[in-house]
Amino acid sequence: MTKKILLACAGGFSTSMLVEKMKESALDKGIEVVIDACGEGDLENYLPADIIMLGPQMGHAEDSVREKVGENIPVTVINMMDYGMMDGEKVLNTALHLITK
Template identity: 50%
Template structure:
């Protein structure tokens, strides 16, 4: 089982899969044992129950869900920086997750 589980949510789960790949490569380079996966907003509740992530990261297109999730969950809920998302900067998004997990 991975040391940390990072869940990304976007509107359909498709655009974020490339970001997941880049985040996994960055995690490997850091020697971090992490399970990183993406899901669509429609399936997010199921994945939360199934995977029990350590952090939930929201794509810019579903940022409006942030407050609802913060009220419901006792894990960090973070919106992914729009520029980092647009550039598919996996390392920066991973660093944001790590920083929030360490708070």
């Protein structure tokens, strides 16, 4: 079954670049996933998802996002170094690991 990963940041712009890197990594590994990026205000329009990953600049919103989506969807903040380096492979691996927990 295809997993859906949602990245959210203040406006959805910086995470869009990371989404492309994650899609490249998934394609290279033969993993079927749907990966989207959105701004914080559009989050509800992209649900359901198997995981929500927040840009580091949204770390302060982790608890409120978790309250909005409930306990069935994992919510995490993307590692700042991986985000800054646009390391799509590491972020994808983190997402897949948390989904299967």
